[in-house]
Amino acid sequence: MDQPLSRPSPLNQRAIWGLVAFGAIALSLYQAGLFQRDWLNLGGLSQLGRFFQASVQPDLSPEFLRLTLNAIVVTLAYAVCGTCLSLLFGLVGGVLVSEVWWQSVFPRQAKQRSIWLTIRAGLAIPRAIHELIWGLFLINIFGLDPLVAIVAIAIPYGAIVAKVFSEILDETPRQPLMALLSSGVAPLTAFTYSLLPQAFLDLLSYSFYRFECSIRSAAVLGIIGAGGLGYQILLSLQSLRYEQLWTLFYALFVLNGTVDLTSAVLRHRLGSPSRLDLNLRRDNRSKSQKLEELRDGYSTSSDGQESHPTQNAADQVSMLKQQRQPRDRGVMVAGLGAVLLIPFCFWYVSADFSKLWSPRTMQLLADITQSSLPPNFDGEQLPQLLALSWQTLAMSILAIAAAGIGGILLSFPAAHNFFLPGGLLNPTQSSRLGCLLAWGMLLLTRSVLLIARAVPAPIWALVALFVLFPGILPGAIALGLHNLGILGRLMAEVAENLDQRPLLALKAQGTPASLVFLYGVLPTTMTRFLAYILYRWEVCMRETVIVGLVGAGGLGRLLTEQLSSFDYSSVIVTLSSFVVLTFIVDWVSGRMRRSLR
Amino acid sequence: MNSDPIFELRRVTQQFGHFLALDDINLQIYPGERVALVGSSGAGKSTLLRLLNGTLLPNRGEVWALGKNLSRLSSRQLRRVQRQIGTIYQQFQLVDSLRVIHNVNAGHLGRWSFWRAALSLVYPLEVKTAAAALHRVGIPEKLYARTDQLSGGQQQRVAIARVLVQDPPVVLADEPVSSLDPALSQEVMSLLRTLVQESGKTLVTSLHSVELARNHCDRIIGLRNGRILFDAPPASVSAEMIDALYRLKE
Amino acid sequence: MKRTLLSALLVLMLPLAACSPGSETASSPQDSVAQPFVTGAIPDQDPEKLQRLYSKLADYLEAELGVPVEYQPVTDYTAAVTAFRVGDLDMVWFGGLTGVQARLQVEGSEAIAQRDIDADFHSVFIANKNTGIAPLNDLNELTNLKGRTFTFGSESSTSGRLMPQYFLEQAGVSLEDFRGEVGFSQSHDATIQLVEAGTYEVGVLNEQVWKSRVEAGDIDLSKVDVIWRSPAYFDYHWVINPQVKERYGEDFVEQVQAALLKLDPNVPEQKEILELFGANQFIETENSNYQQIEDVGRAIGKIQ
Known part of the structure; x- marks a missing residue:
């Protein structure tokens, strides 16, 4: 027998990154002062106790419940509007910054690549800034309008959605697109007939996930001038009314829980069980190919129809089948619900969209630009920064x-x-x-x-x-x-x-x-x-x-x-x-x- | 046949909902036999194999494996029996993201302690055994490769190497070659047969090809609609019997 | 009509919608015919109460002034000042510092009224009892706090940050003299809790909040107590935007001022409003009263 192969070096790329991660965590712990000083303060246990004690006695007075219910509707409405807008930004942006789009529009120009990379990197700017900061900035140009909260959610989320959508599009098999393009179809049309429908389920399940995030964001944006759970939480927090806080938390649980659950059920029905598919290695096979394979697996090894391995395949086959005929009643109801809910939310929030382009907005934008330029920066600040x-x-x-x-x-x-x-x-x-x-x-x-x-x-x-x-x-x-x-x-x-x-x-x-x-x-x-x-x-x-x-x-x-x-x-x-x-x-x-x- | 049967099914019936997968089966398999299960889809082959390795317990009747009634065992005792049974699957069922050596070493897991197993994931242990097993299945150079980078035939060899490392007296195989092309199927079946023969192991395999069954096994059981249609050595299996097995309607 | 139909449909589908979209959300600036007088407040003390009192105050002002009065809730100092600057808030109940910041950004705006107590406002420094810090006798003893951990309230709070920082600097204590970074608890109540818990050894807050919490028995005085009461300064006040003159007439500012000053503790409904503000009555004030705050604000960089 020949000599066994020598072991590969344990210092592969993965291991190195692992070490880097551990090093970073250790350094951060050092920065947190974990090794130099006391960090646990047992004196505050009674405060902690009071906070959690309030969880069993939330404020259930009728007035407060009414207020809470109203706040739920407001929060939901803002989240819906914010999500819609960010999906709109995200879809347009996602197509525009996807590699495949650039390759279809400018098939032969290599230098376009640097432009593409720049634009894609530029998306980091809106993403880097928290919704709350966007909100504070937008008050400066829109004034007190529900628009502030919606756009504050939509800008950073739109950029995130654009990034994720473009990644999804880039990972979707391209053969159908190429077939259309090579027969002379314009890129946008080709996209709408190939990549977008192919990637539709992935895009949709990611949209559900975004909606769940929007709810959480709407609950933090207390500065918006229209109430909502975030606003009520801030008020109760500032005077530390824990009983009220817990009522509001429970409202958030219900809202978050309901949205999570609905989206999970819907995604399952639609045959896309994961809300955020960060699939590292998307095998470049189209779904229909997978379907064929699954069917094969199904027919050759389906002696026991409920046997575990085959059940998995059977499940997937039936899921894919459903996906082919999406006339599921639950899905229809949900679709109808969305069709009604979205205009309702926009009407309810009644944001003044004309402010997006009104002269006052332009004037205010000019004002704030003027007051923020030139940036106040000199070398001395660098160490502090x-x-x-x-x-x-x-x-x-x-x-x-x-x-x-x-x-x-x-x-x-x-x-x-x-x-x-x-x-x-x-x-x-x-x-x-x-x-x-x-x-x-x-x-x-x-x-x-x-x-x-x-x-x-x-x-x-x-x-x-x-x-x-x-x-x-x-x-x-x-x-x-x-x-x-x-x-x-x-x-x-x-x-x-x-x-x-x-x-x-x-x-x-x-x-x-x-x-x-x-x-x-x-x-x-x-x-x-x-x-x-x-x-x-x-x-x-x-x-x-x-x-x-x-x-x-x-x-x-x-x-x-x-x-x-x-x-x-x-x-x-x-x-x-x-x-x-x-x-x-x-x-x-x-x-x-x-x-x- | 002078020894005790290694598997025995006594009046076994297995039902999934309304679907009758196995209907009142009696069957004995003895050490050293190479048994092929043939029949069309849904005949009950996979169910039978799952009953034999204890991943499924029968609705009615008794399954005895290595002298134990599987329905009567605690989960710990069941695991002890299962260590004596190796299984190979159609879809290989390896852990894709691990290196080949770990998938091969998974054959040890019935015996290894937790810490030993954990250590081996970081610093592979028993490399020689694994390398020897891979050598026997013909892919020694893949020891440290990532499993998902292997072709289908190579992955099935890894699965066989895992069973070699496990070294059980009985090997079950559920359509081991139906994901492979014909030439490769012959090769892998020969390999499986040689390995079993060399060490006197028992083999029970379901096969979609009667041809493969004739070439590699010494006993063929024909299953149809959950019943045993015939149970005979290859020489006595006639073309009529095969026709009856795969005929579309009664 | 379309809108009503749509909403009726949705009400059927969504029982949630039963709680009607409040008028506060539907402010349409297009109908300038009866453009409302929009008031707002920065919640600093009892924001919870402040929100409720506002509807009462809005009703009162509406009756007195004969124009529609609307209340816009805002929870953030910066947002309120900004909204005042862009003209979406006509009159705001600001703290000392934020009032100055707002006036400096809107030319011609005026401080018109304050509570009786605001002319003589104090901060209290509080310390956790375990620190053993003895009550301070005068401003210079603030140096005793060097090396302790310390928290302010909100960044823009006059009583919870600006004036205390000023007094500390007077005594020669800079923020770097405290141990670790200075905290910003974001509210007076949080300051009390965090000092009581011992998370910070010393904190500073609005005396009015401290007193009302002590009265209510919310504070364990065996764990935390006052170590120093600051000198007096001006704090909360109403600031009005000059644009209201164009909209409702030249004397509108005086009308509003009169209406505020007229609030009478002997009339039960009006007494309620005053109580919610923690005031016996409103008194006149003027921009020059806040010169000291402006100076301090500039000195510590809160006013650029």
Whole structure:
């Protein structure tokens, strides 16, 4: 027998990025002062207790409930309008910045590529700035109008949607498009007849996800002049009326939960089970090809129609079938609902869209541009800006690390295919107690995730500040908690859509559950998990702006100070630092994701 | 046949909803046999295999494997029996994102402790055994390759190498070659047969091709609508019997 | 008609819609015939109450002035000042600093009224009892706070940030003298809670809020107490935009001022309004009263 191959060096690209990540986390912890000083403040336990105690006695007085109900409708309406607008921006932008569009329009000009890259990078600017800051800026040009909140959501979200849509389009198989283009069809027409319908389901499920995010954003935008849950939360928060706060949180749970659930059911019916498909390796096969394969698999190995591996295939086949004939009644009702809901929301919000182009807006825009130019920047500020940028970065790194680890841990008990009877990791044959326990755990983790994401980050910041000394840490924990709720849900979905066959194969050879997890579940889910984490990192960084009260907000703190001093020429400089940070984060996360493939 | 049967089905009936997958089956399989299950789709081949490796428990009747009634075992005891049974699948069912060595080493998982298994993911253990197994299936150079970069034939070889590492006395195979082209099918079946013969293992495989069954097995069981239509050595299986097996209507 | 039809349809489908779209959302600036007089407030103390009192005040002003009065809720200092600047808010209940910031951005705007207590307003410095910081006897003893952790309230708060920072600087204490970064708790109540919890050792807030929380028994005085009461300064006041003169007539500003000053604690309904503001009555004020605040604001960079 020949010599076995020499081991590949353990220092591959992945390992190096792993080390970089660990190093970054360690440095951030150092910056948070975890090793130098006390960070836990047990003196605040009674405050913490009072906050959570109020959760069992929310304010249920009729007046407050009426107010809450009204606020729910307002928040929903703003979220719907914001989503619609951002999808509009996103769709147009997504097509325009997709690589495939540029290649179809300018097939032979190589130098167009640099223009394309520049435009695509330019999207980082609207993304780098938090909705709240956009809101404050837009008041300057639109005045107090519901338009402010809608556009404040639509600008950063539109840029994110454009980025994701363009990625989806670029990863969709191009042969049909090329066939149309080569027969002389104009690019836009060719797009509408090939790529857009092909990618429709992916685009749609991402839109659902965006809507869920919009609800959360609408709940933070308390500055809007029209009420809503964010406004009420801010009011109750400022005088620390916990009982009222909890009523409003419960309203947010209901709203978030309902939207999550509806979107999950709809996506399932439409045959697109994942809300955000950050598929790292999209095999370049069209869906119909997959369908053929699945059918083959179905017909050759379908002795037991409910056997697990084949059931998976059968499920997918039926899903794909439904996708071919989307005349599902539930989907129809939902479609009709959307058709009615969207105009209702626009009517209800009654934003004055004429302000988008009115002379007053132009005048005010000129005013603010004038007062923010030239940027107030000299070399002396550089060390301060760098220090604050690093603080911001460190907080975002800690936040996303906490959210990622927590999300991974909670995603498995929150997924229905692991610990429930018949699940992959369910160790025992189902006794009634075990079954009850498993269901209890599923509901518990799902509620924890829902609470974590429904409660806005600034509230978590205050709560964290009760028991932690000020610094980066409470801010990171607040952002971590909020994002944990979002990531955990996304990850549970990945776990639920896992290819079960390799795991069942391991199980069939007598592998204990813990090792099935180690050799089957972890390797198949981890790359997707990490992709989500990296994707969310950028969001965490933007959100450092809203947890400034923790006493170490980095750039965010500086920004609020400058905004409240109406020092727009300095604001510009701080915002530029945010943009630069977003570029860096974008680049690093792109590289890391590529190395995961 | 002087030894005890390695598998025994006693009046086994398996139903999925209204669909009767297996209907009152009695069957004994002895050590060292190479059994082919043939029949059209839905005849009950996969169900039978899943009953044999304990991933499915029968609605009625008893399945005995290696002297144990599978329905009567605790999950720990069941795992102990399952370690003695290796299974190969049509779709390979490997963990795509792992290196080949880890998929091969997965054959050890029934025996390895958690920590040993975890360590091996970081620093592969028992590399020699894995390399030897890959050598026997003809792809020694793929030891450290990513599994999803392999072709279908190569992946099926990895799956076979995993069973070699597991080294069970019984190998079950569910349509092991139907995802492969004909030439490759012959090759992989020969490989499987040689490996089983060399170490005197028992093989139970479902096959869509009667030809392959005749060439590689010493006993052919014809299943139709959940019943055993015939159970005979290849030489006694006539063309009429095969026709009856695949005939569209009664 | 179309609109009514549409909404009727939606009401059928959406029980949520039953709570009618409030008039506060549907302000259409097109009909300039009866353009409303828009008032607003920066919530700083009891924002919860402030929101409720506003509908009462709006009703009162509407009756007194004979023009439609509308209340626009805003929760953010910066947003309120900006809205005042672009002319979407006609009259705002500003804090000391924000009032000055707003007036400086709108030429001709005037401070017209304040509460009786605003002419003699104080901040209180509070400390966690575990720190053992003894009550301070005079301003210069603020130096005792060096090396402690410290929190303000909101960035733009006069009583929770501007004047305290001024007094600290008078005593020769700069923000770098505190341990760690200075906090901005964002509200007076949060300051109390965070100092009581010990997260920050020392904090500063509006005396009025402190007193009312002590009265209500919300504060554990064994954990946190006042260590120093600041000298007096001017704080909250009403600021009005000169554009109302064009809209409702030259003497409109005087009319509004008169209406505010006329609020009588002996009339039960009006007493309620005054109580919600925490005032016995409103008194006259003028721009020059806030010169000190403007100077301090410039000195510490809140006014550019």
